Amino acid sequence: METLKSPQYLACPDCDALFTAPELREGERIVCPRCGADLFSRRPNFVNRAAAFAFAAALFFILANLFPFITLKADYRESDMLLAGSVSGLEQQGFLVLAGIVGVFVMTVPSLLIGAMLYVLVPLLRDRRLRWARHLCRAMSEARRWSMVQVFLLAVLVSFLKLGKLATLTLGASFWAFVGLIICLAGALAAFDQRELWEKLEAASHDV
Amino acid sequence: MTFDPASAAARGLAHCHSCGRVEPVEKLHCPRCQAPLHLRKPASLQRTVALTMSAALLYLPANLLPILQIESAFNGSQRNTILSGVVQFWQEGDYPVALIIFIASVMIPIVKFVAIGALCVGAYSGRWPRAMTRLYRLTDYIGRWSMVDVFVVAILVGVVQLGSIMTISPGGGALAFAGVVVLMMIAAHSFDPRLIWDAAARATPVSDIERVTTGLGETADPSYQT
Numbered sequence: 001m002e003t004l005k006s007p008q009y010l011a012c013p014d015c016d017a018l019f020t021a022p023e024l025r026e027g028e029r030i031v032c033p034r035c036g037a038d039l040f041s042r043r044p045n046f047v048n049r050a051a052a053f054a055f056a057a058a059l060f061f062i063l064a065n066l067f068p069f070i071t072l073k074a075d076y077r078e079s080d081m082l083l084a085g086s087v088s089g090l091e092q093q094g095f096l097v098l099a100g101i102v103g104v105f106v107m108t109v110p111s112l113l114i115g116a117m118l119y120v121l122v123p124l125l126r127d128r129r130l131r132w133a134r135h136l137c138r139a140m141s142e143a144r145r146w147s148m149v150q151v152f153l154l155a156v157l158v159s160f161l162k163l164g165k166l167a168t169l170t171l172g173a174s175f176w177a178f179v180g181l182i183i184c185l186a187g188a189l190a191a192f193d194q195r196e197l198w199e200k201l202e203a204a205s206h207d208v
Numbered sequence: 209m210t211f212d213p214a215s216a217a218a219r220g221l222a223h224c225h226s227c228g229r230v231e232p233v234e235k236l237h238c239p240r241c242q243a244p245l246h247l248r249k250p251a252s253l254q255r256t257v258a259l260t261m262s263a264a265l266l267y268l269p270a271n272l273l274p275i276l277q278i279e280s281a282f283n284g285s286q287r288n289t290i291l292s293g294v295v296q297f298w299q300e301g302d303y304p305v306a307l308i309i310f311i312a313s314v315m316i317p318i319v320k321f322v323a324i325g326a327l328c329v330g331a332y333s334g335r336w337p338r339a340m341t342r343l344y345r346l347t348d349y350i351g352r353w354s355m356v357d358v359f360v361v362a363i364l365v366g367v368v369q370l371g372s373i374m375t376i377s378p379g380g381g382a383l384a385f386a387g388v389v390v391l392m393m394i395a396a397h398s399f400d401p402r403l404i405w406d407a408a409a410r411a412t413p414v415s416d417i418e419r420v421t422t423g424l425g426e427t428a429d430p431s432y433q434t
Contacts, residue, residue: 009216009221009230010230011221011223011230013225013228014341014345014402015341015401015405016212016216016223016405017214017215017216017405018219018230034214035337036342037345085366086359086362086365087362087366089362089366089367097383098358098362098382101386101390106359137227137241138226138227138242138243141226145393145397148355148359151352151359154312154353155356155357155363158309159360161302162297162360163364166374194227194228195228195229198227198229
């Protein structure tokens with residue numbers, strides 16, 4: 001088993017307590033004794049796991065965009081709403097800023113997050129690092145806080161209950177793809193420790 | 209600014225917020241990921257307070273203006289604010305939905321306003337640092353869930369456009385509320401919880417600091433000791 005070079009020091013992100021970095025075995029993690037924040041963890045086989053989850057999340061995201069999210073039946077007519085319909089509906093009514101906000105948090109940020117993960121993680125499977133990997137890795141840590149797919153899913157359920165009385169609604173294939181997306185995205189993000197990923201990235205062979 | 213003596217900052221070491229590396233702050237940029245290095249987030253309290261105050265101002269139109277307008281052939285037109293929406297769900301017997309919307313759109317923003325206020329006070333007084341740090345993590349996490357109501361509006365508009373039985377359009381409150389959520393998320397992110405520990409160290413007698421730092425601290429490169 002290869003050993004990764006540990007950074008000399010660790011500082012707690014939440015209380016700034018300083019430590020010498022202990023040698024951790026795979027599966028071990030250390031927690032700040034002062035404030036309880038996660039300091040560092042070595043997760044087994046993390047590149048493989050994170051890449052697999054990110055790949056699955058990408059597939060689910062594509063599926064979620066292709067199939068109807070909600071199907072509405074009223075007056076003997078049937079019509080489908082796609083994921084993009086939540087943005088385009090607002091846009092067609094002239095609420096551009098609102099459409100932008102929804103589009104960015106539900107579609108742009110998650111797709112960038114998944115794309116960045118694949119771009120960083122897949123070459124890392126072969127211990128390589130692509131040209132913009134470090135920039136995207138930084139963007140990734142920002143993007144995860146602004147991804148609101150799980151909030152959107154709750155909103156779908158609420159709207160479903162709200163409209164269910166006025167018309168006949170059915171949840172389409174995209175809804176289930178979206179559930180898969182949320183699980184896989186959470187799995188991918190939980191599979192790696194940001195610091196460990198950076199160490200691995202630093203150790204990877206140079207920009208291709 | 210005085211730093212907590214057990215902290216990396218007291219030895220001139222900055223924790224890179226992006227990749228977690230600890231480097232001397234004189235380097236200005238992290239050698240690994242090129243993110244700018246700071247001992248503490250710059251102008252943290254000023255930014256947090258300014259953003260929270262803007263959000264508080266926007267919170268008024270967000271609650272007073274309707275977030276949703278429904279024009280229906282059968283029921284006439286109907287305008288809902290966030291609160292009247294919750295009341296309506298409750299009266300119609302949709303208790304789970306009423307509860308979700310109430311928690312996400314009413315309780316979380318208010319809890320966040322109070323929590324950020326408490327954190328700013330904590331950054332001065334330094335009391336209960338451990339609990340305050342937990343409060344910070346909670347505040348940072350719950351914010352995005354307030355977006356539920358805005359997304360509900362977007363979905364309803366998208367779905368109902370398809371049918372012709374009624375039209376649904378967003379009201380001014382929806383945009384204002386989205387603004388509140390985004391501003392509060394940036395406000396929580398601008399807050400630096402390490403300020404609480406700095407204040408706690410200032411408020412603690414020196415003998416107690418020795419006790420706290422046992423097992424920490426004694427490790428830094430001597431050249432960065434002051």
